[in-house]
Amino acid sequence: MKIRHVKNGIFTAVENIEETLVQPAEGFYWIDADVEDLAVLQPLFGMHDLAVEDCMQEEEQRPKIEIYEPHYFIVINSIRFDDEEIFLRALNIFLGRHYIITVTKQKINELRTLKPILWEQEVCRPDQFLYYLVDLVVDSYFSVGDRIDNRIETLEEDILMHTKKSHLNEIIGLRGEILWVKKVLGPQREVIFTLNKKELKLIDDQLQKYFSDVYENALKIAESFETYRDLMGNLREAYQSSLSSRANEIMRVFTAITTIFMPLTFLTGIYGMNFDDIPGLHYRLGAYILLAFMLMLGFGMFYIFRKKEWL
Secondary structure (H helix, E strand, C coil): CEEEEEECCEEEECCCHHHHHCCCCCCEEEEEEEHHHHHHHHHHHCCCHHHHHHHHCCCCCCCEEEECCCCEEEEEEEEEEECCEEEEEEEEEEECCCEEEEEECCCCHHHHHHHHHHHHHCCCCHHHHHHHHHHHHHHHHHHHHHHHHHHHHHHHHHHHHCCCHHHHHHHHHHHHHHHHHHHHHHHHHHHHHHHHHCCCCCCCHHHHHHHHHHHHHHHHHHHHHHHHHHHHHHHHHHHHHHHHHHHHHHHHHHHHHHHHHHHHHHHHHHHCCCCCCCCCCCCCCHHHHHHHHHHHHHHHHHHHHHHCCCC
């Protein structure tokens, strides 16, 4: 657990957690905690049992905002895209009048990249901290969306050029990841809408207007992932179409080969009959003439098929 006093974006470490119970003359306190620290924090800050239970749960949290006295409990999901797999990590936030507590199970990049922004913007209130944090989390969805878009384009090119069975597994896997994120985006959008529209005592009225911009970005992200879902459906259709086209191509080649060998088989069938009265059968060069004729016939048909683009 790390405790910092934040004043105009400048961080000062605090050793004694008891100091955070009293509102400072200027600035606010930021407590960056793990779930194990809740045993200490809950009695000090009067955290509701249900909020603490939500933080302790193993499964992914549904984004939400709950109003308690004297703080708000907010859950949003950070996103990361590593090794073709999407990870959602719950960011639990307790917003008070003179403090903000962030509780996480894993490391979240937004908390690390937030510090320079707080210093640049000279943040001195916890609601400002919340705004910049939520804005960073929402922006991270855009970068993940760009990577998904690039992955879809690469898959499309690979499918059109060289269709493989592994492509289907990639399509199914990526589509499942997109649908999973899409289910989270709805509740998260509602949380941001609440921060934007609902009258909240712990958030300054002027600051609430800034959340409208974040809400618009959340809407754009939801629309983007809806588009990605449709594109994955189109990719699957392209995969099936490519397989059908490849099968048709193979069948066309086999049909052409069969067609070329049909007259050759006809000739060999005639001269393989047990009759003596067959033209050229006893001619000394008859076999060579027949073989030459068969080769000319085979290559002639092959030439005609290539000219007509049947092969």
